[in-house]
Amino acid sequence: MPFLTKKTGAMKVSALMPSALRVGNGVAWQEDEYRPSNELAGFEGYGLPASAGKTPQRRMCGNSECESGWTMPWRNRRRPIFEGQWGCSGRCVLAMVHAAVRRELRDGGASADLSPHRHRVPLGLLMLAQGWITHPQLQKALAAQRENGSGKIGEWLLSECGVEAEQITRGLSMQWGCPVLTTEGFSPEAMALVMPRVFVEKFGLLPLRVAGSRILYIGFADHLDASSALAMEQMTGLKVESGVVEGAQFEAARSRLLACEGVEAKLETAADKDSMAARITAVLEQKQPVATRLVRLHQDYWLRMWLESGTVGRAGNLPVSHEDVKDYVFTIRVQ
Numbered sequence: 001m002p003f004l005t006k007k008t009g010a011m012k013v014s015a016l017m018p019s020a021l022r023v024g025n026g027v028a029w030q031e032d033e034y035r036p037s038n039e040l041a042g043f044e045g046y047g048l049p050a051s052a053g054k055t056p057q058r059r060m061c062g063n064s065e066c067e068s069g070w071t072m073p074w075r076n077r078r079r080p081i082f083e084g085q086w087g088c089s090g091r092c093v094l095a096m097v098h099a100a101v102r103r104e105l106r107d108g109g110a111s112a113d114l115s116p117h118r119h120r121v122p123l124g125l126l127m128l129a130q131g132w133i134t135h136p137q138l139q140k141a142l143a144a145q146r147e148n149g150s151g152k153i154g155e156w157l158l159s160e161c162g163v164e165a166e167q168i169t170r171g172l173s174m175q176w177g178c179p180v181l182t183t184e185g186f187s188p189e190a191m192a193l194v195m196p197r198v199f200v201e202k203f204g205l206l207p208l209r210v211a212g213s214r215i216l217y218i219g220f221a222d223h224l225d226a227s228s229a230l231a232m233e234q235m236t237g238l239k240v241e242s243g244v245v246e247g248a249q250f251e252a253a254r255s256r257l258l259a260c261e262g263v264e265a266k267l268e269t270a271a272d273k274d275s276m277a278a279r280i281t282a283v284l285e286q287k288q289p290v291a292t293r294l295v296r297l298h299q300d301y302w303l304r305m306w307l308e309s310g311t312v313g314r315a316g317n318l319p320v321s322h323e324d325v326k327d328y329v330f331t332i333r334v335q
């Protein structure tokens with residue numbers, strides 16, 4: 001029979017559980033607490049001890065509605081740790097996952113999906129206004145786009161009108177109000193571990209490099225994606241800087257990244273959010289991660305699990321090897 005201890009008012013909430021708030025003698029999970037990116041930089045928020053000396057002997061359940069009212073000795077059930085929280089039972093882990101899914105459903109991708117539509121000057125008009133292209137060049141590109149029924153205007157300006165790629169990238173940068181980024185210092189092996197490759201394939205983005213262990217640069221081919229940038233910031237704890245990368249440079253770097261071994265990612269489809277939460281809980285109980293994070297990119301829920309505390313990368317929470325972490329990407333079936 002496991003040794004049980006009644007929670008008491010004197011029990012100190014561990015600093016390793018940053019989102020746990022004391023409420024009376026219990027603990028409530030403050031699920032929607034605002035955590036600016038600079039406070040996510042350490043790994044403590046993911047539930048890993050900052051140092052062995054601080055390892056608590058007991059933990060409180062991270063489920064705000066936990067009915068046991070007990071704490072278990074740390075050694076009896078140490079894992080899984082989900083977003084910095086320990087659950088005393090599978091039932092409590094499920095409740096914590098449900099809360100995280102609700103949060104992501106509400107907040108994830110908010111900046112992309114919910115922000116008021118921001119008018120952007122069409123690229124062709126912007127470049128015309130800057131005097132970078134002539135009216136005949138724009139008309140020719142628009143005609144080619146219309147006749148073919150596809151393609152970005154920038155691509156037609158490049159292929160049909162002799163406009164320099166660099167000039168088009170400059171136009172995109174002005175259109176999106178973001179910097180032009182280059183692939184200088186790009187390490188495909190390291191960047192292949194940053195996110196599941198399915199996101200690189202689907203969302204037209206590319207992790208470029210980490211600067212000073214603080215900033216993750218993400219390059220985009222032709223449009224910025226605020227939802228992905230926000231999710232990457234939440235997942236890595238790094239500040240994300242987005243920018244456009246010149247087309248050929250982007251494609252070359254992307255091919256090199258996709259040729260590298262990435263983190264193993266399982267893609268699953270769930271019938272609804274409840275069955276997804278149940279599935280995530282089952283995965284957590286099976287893999288027993290020391291740290292976990294759930295974020296949403298558009299309609300994809302990305303669960304990343306750190307399997308060993310010794311596998312923590314130096315820059316943010318990026319893995320140093322493809323064996324350090326496991327990824328799951330869930331989509332909810334459209335009814």
Ligand SMILES: [Zn+2]
Nearest residue numbers: 061066088092
């Ligand atoms: Zn519990």
